[in-house]
Amino acid sequence: MKKRNLWKRAVSVGMAAVLTLSLAGCGQGGAQTAGSVESAGTTQNAESGEASQSAAGWAEADNGEVVTLKGFTMGNEPAAGMDTFYEQLDAMTVTDLGIKVRFDFIPWGDEKNKINLNIASGEYDLYVGGNFSDYKVMATKNAFLDLKPLLSEVPDLVAHYSVVSDKTLESCEIGGKLYGIPQFGKATDSVSANEGFMYREDLRKSWGLPEINSLETMEQYLYKAKEEYPESSVIMDNRVWSAVWNILAAGKYLELDSYMNTPYTVVSVEDPYTVLDRTQTPEYKTMLEYVAKWYKDGIIDHDILASSANEGNKIAELVKADKKATTTNSPAWSLTATVNEIARNNPEWEMGWYDYGFGKAPVYLPSVSNSTCISINPKCKEPVKALQFIEKAHTDQAYYDLLRWGVEGENYNRTDGKITTAGIDASNVKPSWTGLVDGYMEEEVPSENAFWQEQMDATRITPEEFSPLDGFIFDASSLSAETAALESVKAQYMTPLLCGVTQDREGDYDNVLAQLQKAGIEKYIAEMQQQLTAFREKKAAD
Structure with missing residues (x-):
């Protein structure tokens, strides 16, 4: 169910010539782009998560300059093709949205720490996160923009995610807020x-x-x-x-989340609403x-x-x-x-x-409730433009193919009209923008x-039903002391045992259980059980 260009685009050489050079990214306080009254100057307080209007933002948005948004993605940057990639991307984004977008690549390996450092730096407008990061923990600390109030600005994105269920994006909410746009798996013959x-x-x-x-x-x-x-x-x-x-x-x-995020708990298939x-x-x-x-x-x-x-x-x-x-x-x-x-x-x-x-x-x-997500910096000065860029990536095939595969002839080829990486040097195969993969746009x-x-x-x-846990997201924000203590136990006592590094397996196992008790595992499980019970009751009421 691929959606082609939703708006006709005319890339004019004359228009491009009068556009000024791009400035610093939103996360760095760069100048605003010209835009509609509805989108200019919208910001969000990182503590409260509430949207506000900036008078300076309005003035900057009228000067016609092109803002450059900066994002990061996982994987190795291709050895070739990126100059052409940005030429093609700019031709679309400047015309459609009045912005440019640039990416830094983070190689896999110790990615959680690298992502946390990138988020803490405030340098980026577009983040990626998932089970390989502290996405949910960071979300509860308002590290990401609440996108829910902005969904009216991206109707095509909302419609796209409604193809399976009207509650698709709602199932990604944490504490009633939507902190990211998730990967979107196809429901049939996958x-x-x-x-x-x-x-x-x-x-x-x-x-x-x-x-x-x-x-x-x-x-x-x-x-x-x-x-x-x-x-x-x-x-x-x-x-x-x-x-x-x-x-x-x-x-x-069944996992309540990724085993990397919740290594202490599971539920049984027969009784998915009792935490074990x-x-x-x-x-x-x-x-x-x-x-x-x-x-x-x-x-x-x-x-x-x-x-x-x-x-x-x-x-x-x-x-x-x-x-x-x-x-x-x-x-x-x-x-x-x-x-x-x-x-x-x-x-x-x-x-x-x-x-x-x-x-x-x-x-x-x-x-999608536990999928990899693309998020926006709450201090981004063009959050609507950033979200509209994400919308384009999920609804416009030209955007999707470029961000997913790169440049045809440099990062991939087509044989009989079909995408292939055959004939492309491995160093030139471009990793997808992390969090983008969309089964309804994917070839x-x-x-x-x-x-x-x-x-x-x-x-x-072709599955026939959702997991009984679909939409459940554990909010551990009230357990900061316990989660910190449990993480310490995991690093000091659990990890060696889980890697087999032990001379007394039974003794070390008993010690792990004792340390978990001291760290507050019972309170952790009780809170998770309370939230899971509330989730089940709400689900039954709906």
Whole structure:
């Protein structure tokens, strides 16, 4: 259901010639652009989150100068094509919105700290955040603009998100405020592969190992990989515990949020409105047994505690260089570029995929309540223009393709009218503007590795219902002392145990439980339960 240009645009060379050079971004207090009375000078107080009008903003907006908004996005900046990218983007945004937009790229790896630093700097107008960041915590501190009062300025965006439900954007609200515009998954015939185990299927065959379809068969592959690739550790990702948990818990439990944000709690599939202490489930204890064994046997890197929060890029490079044979903690979509590069350089390699949840865990209609979001700085002096830029990105195909894929011929090609990155050097493949991906604007691009694509296609499904937790967002703002204490316990006591770094697993486990009690885990769970019960009651009343 792709929406083409909603307004005809005439890019005039004469008009461009009289536009002045762009000034500093909104987050830096740059000059305002010419615009309608409704949009000029609108700002928001970072403490109260309430919109206000600035007299200075009105005056600046009348001087005809073009404001440059500044945003950041995740991934590596392409080696080529960005000059043309901005030429094409400016041709649209200056004409349509009277603005320019520039992006800084943040490489994956320790992204949470990098994002927090960027937000704290006040340098940016457009933020991205999700389960890989402190988005929800920052939102409760009014780090982002409340977009709800501005939705009347972007009717096409609202209509676009209403294609599935009129409450789509409402389900993203935190405390009645809309702090970001989320990624938008397509509800029909979509690949549902999530986190899983990528491995060399050609090696599995040559090693004479059984098909990988369980934790036991995956473990056999890990131990064989240690023998065959002694120069690098088999597991280098300190989130390995979640891989084992996801296998053991699939079909039994649901996450209330990402396991990275709420590692202490889950609910059961049978009773999704009763909060459970994850650390006291039998699956959690079994998971600890596996990681402790793997660490002792050298499967897990002995320097695992020194690794960053996300070693995905480093691991992918080792796999491509044939120095490693597997990854354990990457969602399938994040491996697309890696698999494509392997297909070009080593077409004989078959990249296998064992999905931790598919076929066992329920698959629901795409939820936006916990999706990656694009947010706006509350001090941005052109918030309406910024939001209208987001609207264009989600409703105008020319904007979407440019922001999603980059420049045709430099960052991607078209074959028979279809987008492909075949023939593009890996260093020039542009990462999407993080938080933009929209299933209703997306042109699906098949993998260059046919075997991989077959496995992705095997996970296609059209779900019939939303998760019972869809729309639930835990607000921990009243638990600042407890969440800080729990984070300290996680860093000091839980993380080593979750990575298998222990000489007394039972004793260390008991100590973790005791430390969580001291930190206030009971109060944390009680507050979450109270909010979840209120959510269920409101849902029933609606």
